Amino acid sequence: MRQNKTWNQHVVKKENKSLVLEEIIENSPISRADIASSTGLNKGTVSSLVNELLDEKLINESGPGKSSGGRRPVMLLFNQVAGYSIGIDLGVNYILGILTDLKGNICSEKKVSFNKLTYEEMVEELYEIIDALVASTPSSPYGIVGIGIGVPGIVDKDKKILLAPNLNWRNVDLKGILQEKYNIPVIIENEANAGAYGEKKFGVGKNHNNIVYVSVGIGIGVGLILNGNLYSGNNGFSGELGHMTIEVNGTKCSCGNQGCWELYASEKSLLLDAKRSDLQNTEDFSLETIIDRANSGESDSIHLFEKTGKYLGVGINNIINIFNPEQVIIGNRMAEAEKWIRKPLIDWIKNQTLWFSQKDLKVDFSNLLTHSTALGVAAFSAEDFLYHNIYNDDISVI
Amino acid sequence: MRQNKTWNQHVVKKENKSLVLEEIIENSPISRADIASSTGLNKGTVSSLVNELLDEKLINESGPGKSSGGRRPVMLLFNQVAGYSIGIDLGVNYILGILTDLKGNICSEKKVSFNKLTYEEMVEELYEIIDALVASTPSSPYGIVGIGIGVPGIVDKDKKILLAPNLNWRNVDLKGILQEKYNIPVIIENEANAGAYGEKKFGVGKNHNNIVYVSVGIGIGVGLILNGNLYSGNNGFSGELGHMTIEVNGTKCSCGNQGCWELYASEKSLLLDAKRSDLQNTEDFSLETIIDRANSGESDSIHLFEKTGKYLGVGINNIINIFNPEQVIIGNRMAEAEKWIRKPLIDWIKNQTLWFSQKDLKVDFSNLLTHSTALGVAAFSAEDFLYHNIYNDDISVI
DNA sequence: TAAACTTTGTTCATCCACTAGACAAACGTT
């Protein structure tokens, strides 16, 4: 209900300093006077906090701004290159790594694809990517402030990877391993959670506070932004919506349940359907193949996507009735098939969702596509640094 | 993401004072020294805050406690009769009103049952109940600090009743009406949300922070406690889980969707099934009738409950996979049939829920039964008074 | 063009809440 924490002037100062910094990041260029009026803080208070931030190289003064009938203000800018953040999307058959500045702009990027690596080989690839990104980092006051990793699996409260079924990992303490090797704070998050945050910060989810992000890939994962914060559940296992029952007496699922959503609306199910209907003769067909076929007007492929769209609608309808979100974002690989999926999905929702839940509801497709997860985890690290370590000189291993 | 609020010493003091008060409420009798060590505040700070609380009559000093080898401490007690709170459960065919002290102990209680009242008649009944409770209030420093009302319908962000289908109400500003009449802060909440909070504070949900409360009555409503706070969704419409699809091509529901959960697991569906199977010859049969029959060993009635239990399991399984809660509480009228429902429900979950979500999971039946909603809203009002109005002398209409 | 007004940002005295430490009172132990 209420957080059990004592309050003193140190906390006050730290919170106010964060507030000022946030104001500058969100609304730069901005003057000290503007910050004072928009935060409600006293001019003097703002002045001294700004001076500290200047000393810490987190912000810069730019030239004078426009006068509004008096002395011209000194404009302040966020120094987004005071440090850098690494974000990694650890996929089943690829690793995508990006280096971003503190505002989330991608500075360099590296991706490898592969097939069925052992755990050791995969970690080796991961090291190589991180090393390459580290090497490409420009010099800056704070260097790399953190590494964030999004994984397709269950991450518990202690940020250990409890289970990543498609990677065949169990109880892996990647955080510990990487922190030991690089001596930098490491954050591990579920891929869908990170994607949700990425969309909120940089994608179509900007300016929304209650977002359901549906990551449709091989399986279906869901990331929840509730009241502006990522909701992770009791043990960090929430969002296992792929295994929501949508057909009581439906097909058996590998999870032990039956009629699970991801048996009807994921990439896996799409490919299975395609195989069943004997649509293709070639051996290696993929989502991309089917998209190409649909593009060339093949009606069977289009029907496959329409079915996927409808069943996505079934699950999303449930989600809307549960959460009454402002926005639903469909992301990950399946978002590339928006062209055929959108209409059946939207139609289902229009017809089936409670009218009062449709109020103010937006259904969008990701525009970051494959980058949302990496951007999300990179942003986690950057914010951890900016808002929680402002007072700590020690920004190494926690 | 981060709350936009400036911090100053007034906030610090208010928060610390709340912290001290909370500590006394939760752990009384407690000494000043104990509060200092458990909150981390300085002894002097605690001393001055305690003195203010004593002046405000919110706490009392009791006799000296036991010595632990030194001076005997002065024990502090929460003055739970410094004020009173009214909680109302506005049902479809009943109104239950309770008067509680600030700790949630029921001091007096009044209930009326009826059938199909108009809006005006219903409000009249409500006034009568409130008037009776007001009349029964002992004299105290603060009097009645608030009225809380739980309603079976959708309450929007402004606490207006947007839609209560079973009452046939639309856009009713009950809060405004009552505040005008009684000149006391009024809180309106959805019945399931209030019930969830009631269970968290006073029932089986104590000491849990991620709770899904399933209110199974005529329909099914759900209240969510996430991270210790009530989650209400974007417009306050969350928890409409009764209309979650569990059977894609299922029966049509009045909501426009098909295969909704409450068509399979609510009191309404149970009665409908009973009628269909021609179990009874009498005209007026009810949940109680069927419970009686099951009690007397009639297997058909028992089967009906077993079916309800299974279908409750289907929906609850979905909920668990979505939220990974610590606890699921089944409440409201159907909880009275725990005896027959429990086993099929638990069995379904054991077999179908993802193993890692079953970790630390408790499934419980309400022990407050029909009182959880009224207790919940009464607690809302009491806490609003205790923690938010500590500094306000004006505790009348906001 | 000068005077008057506006806006910005700094400085300084003041206020307020928490803290540390001293201290007295009250109690148990030896």
Add this chain to the structure above:
DNA sequence: AACGTTTGTCTAGTGGATGAACAAAGTTTA
């Protein structure tokens, strides 16, 4: 009875926010 311990109060000191005064640097007006 002497000593140590615990409790609770009091006082001086610290840190941070505030408001007002003020200088600097603009624009507007007569």
